[in-house]
Amino acid sequence: MTSLQIVDKNFSQVPIIDVSVLVYQTGNSSGETRQNRLEVAAQIRQACQDYGFFYIVGHGVDEQLQQQLEHLSQQFFAQDIETKLQINMAVGGRAWRGYFPVGNELTSGKPDLKEGIYFGAELEENHPLVKAGVPMHGRNLFPSNMPQFRETVLEYIESMTKLGHILMASIALSLALEESYFADRYTKDPLILFRIFNYPPNPSLSEAKSEWGVGEHTDYGVLTILKQDNVSGLQVKSKSGWIDAPPIPGSFICNIGDMLDRMTQGLYRSTPHRVLNQSKSNRLSFPFFFDPNFNVEVKPIELNEVVVNDDKSDRWDKASVREFRGTYGDYLLNKVSKVFPELRQTVF
Template sequence: MSKDQTSLPIIDISPFLINDLNDGRQEEIALQIHRACRTWGFFYVKNHGIPMKLQEELMEFSRQFFSQPLENKMQIAMSKGGRAWRGYFPVGNELTSGKPDGKEGLYFGTEIDDDNHPKIRNKVPLHGRNQFPSVEKNDNEFRHVILTYMAAMENLGRSIMTGLALSLKLDGNFFDKNYFLDEPTCLFRIFNYPASFCQQKGNENLWGVGEHTDYGMLTLLLQDDIGGLQVKLGHDKWMEAPPISNTYICNIGDMLDRMTGGYYRSTLHRVRNLSTSRDRLSFPFFLDPHWDAEVLPIPMDEIMKIDDDAEYRWDKASVHKFAGTYGDYLLKKVSRVFPNLAEEQTIIQPNSY
């Protein structure tokens, strides 16, 4: 597989959905995942098991929500979500590499509505109740669609992580046993890139999302048919990652990059919103380690080990020097995206990164 090819690989993930580690097809699929992670850090997955009807309902309800006046959407502003870090933010309120993005969005996480849950009692940041969006006559149904979708995506992500484990010559349940611990950190976003933003004078050259890598373990992206996602190849070449019907784009994040010592590298990407006729929707889901899981290097063969190359990396960070829990790491990242919202949280629980 060469970086000269013009499209990302498409991988049939169905052999991992049946949870049968004796399925002979899994070895070949794991090899495809290995090649994709070493070459691109990105790939499409097909035959993923997420019903098309569920995808369509999610998109339709999301369009209804974002079409409302700003004052309606601000009724569930993230500032009202407290430490749970959930709710709505308007265009320009999320930063990438210190610059505001041309998108608005909704933040969700695992729903915890039990005040006696240990994470709630201990006031752990990024845990708690979601603020669900309101749409005319369908509030409860939209809530149901969001929670159903998140549960389906967690299952899909776990299946892909089985393939990733096998691609690294590990037991298929390696991540379940060592990092998810029956309670992975699941974060879900609904982003809207307004066409009106592109039409405003002075915004023609602004990015929907600037150049960045994802900070977690695994990202699964559903996007509508407009497109705009670009993946960086090498130092200066960008490739389009267009929507392909009924597939998800999957990419590895900085945490898996760290855990593999740079063997599987997270890849820079960005979004250009080119639509001037209608808004663009995207739905990234992030499957990450348990909040309290200690982040440790994955056992690697000597031939897989990569020398420290921090000076050549875009963030100048060493993947060989880190310690602490995933929660420590995540709070540090939050403070860069929403500095005002994260300020209290990072004081409450300092991190070691």
């Protein structure tokens, strides 16, 4: 496993940041609180520049809610394939919601060794974006035989959306911007995408022969907040090579996406990552994507200290987020159409 050897001890562990001052003192304008918030923002800045990833603790998301979500997810994936396919993504249509079986999602054209369910913000049929047929907006699909699933998922999405707003305010501070910078321009009405993935045990535990749960990729938006179960598998491409980002009890792991890379002109890079389940048990993960509004045009921020370099040479897909022009929806649809090529033909 030479590709996972850690050469530089400075990059042997993704940093852990306590964000409780952001969560529990929101609205407190005292000088001490302001200073504490700036200190957290400085830690986030360092993490974003060194890794593009950081763990957070003190986030305030209810532990019982998380356990319920994990328990129900285990129940869902333990069912037979016919039952799970009752909410398959073809039923979700343009809303791009529902279940997909192992091998149906592609990364760089190769099937991932995972199954999952796609969710998003719950929008009624009379919502303007739903009526207009805008892709990736609409109602979620929930299993009819698990009545608690809907309530739990929607409560979790609500909690994580609040956390996303809090973290984006701190990321704005980390860039010496007003805390409301991203909310004012991009995320007042964010595009919320939530996934529950199940990675089955690998057919071969040898990395040279194993199938990737998900291959090397970067995320598309501004911020991903990931809940992991107790099974390792996430790997991050640090400056010294691939390193493990194992689950830490009570934490989430966050990473920045392509649009924040674009906005900061590469000061904060969207870091490649991948998943390899080397255990003999299933692995659950819960990525929550806090993204720009679907219809907003994403533009670079004027940052004095940034020197813009070509970003294609070292990207996993040899593409450039700097050269992109258009709305976030344009960027996202181009990406997801490659993830589910068969579904693309019927939805778009």
